[in-house]
Amino acid sequence: MKRNIFLIGFMGAGKTTVARALHERCGMQLLEMDEKIEAQEGKSISRIFDEDGEAYFRSLETKLLEELKGRENTVISCGGGVPMRAANVGAMRESGSIVYLSAEPGTICARIRDEHTRPLLEGHMNVAYIEGLLRERLPYYQSAADLSVATDNRSPDEICEAILEALEN
Ligand code: S3P
Numbered sequence: 001m002k003r004n005i006f007l008i009g010f011m012g013a014g015k016t017t018v019a020r021a022l023h024e025r026c027g028m029q030l031l032e033m034d035e036k037i038e039a040q041e042g043k044s045i046s047r048i049f050d051e052d053g054e055a056y057f058r059s060l061e062t063k064l065l066e067e068l069k070g071r072e073n074t075v076i077s078c079g080g081g082v083p084m085r086a087a088n089v090g091a092m093r094e095s096g097s098i099v100y101l102s103a104e105p106g107t108i109c110a111r112i113r114d115e116h117t118r119p120l121l122e123g124h125m126n127v128a129y130i131e132g133l134l135r136e137r138l139p140y141y142q143s144a145a146d147l148s149v150a151t152d153n154r155s156p157d158e159i160c161e162a163i164l165e166a167l168e169n
Pocket of ligand 1 (some may be wrong): 009010011012015034045078079080081082107118119120
């Protein structure tokens with residue numbers, strides 16, 4: 001197994017939850033990209049988008065992934081937009097396995113509909129919008145992934161198990 005695991009996927013696919021489960025289960029270190037960026041900038045993702053713009057946020061993601069190249073034995077929960085940039089995919093490939101967590105648009109919407117932490121979905125929290133954005137992103141997720149795991153109707157533990165089993169083989 002390569003030394004780090006990068007969890008990619010759409011907002012609400014379960015990246016944060018599964019990263020925590022992997023951390024608890026196999027003692028890997030845990031890093032949540034959004035959380036790290038918020039701490040570095042001293043403000044929420046929503047405020048970064050509002051005050052500094054999405055392009056600035058995307059440059060922070062790329063910079064953070066460069067810094068992560070030196071990490072080992074870490075499970076990294078990536079922001080949902082990370083695989084849209086080729087440089088980000090290259091940086092992840094250099095230091096780990098990339099696992100795509102998939103979920104149906106209806107599942108995603110049900111999971112995150114009451115949250116207000118994702119500027120890209122503010123005012124668009126409905127299945128049709130999520131479906132459209134997911135369709136645009138799917139080729140990027142799929143081509144970046146070493147492994148794809150569906151999360152619909154599965155517990156974090158079951159997903160964890162599927163990931164570990166596939167990566168060990
Ligand atoms: C984004 C996903 C968010 C966060 C930002 C942009 C995206 O992370 O990075 O709001 O472009 O899909 P989560 O996928 O952890 O919600």
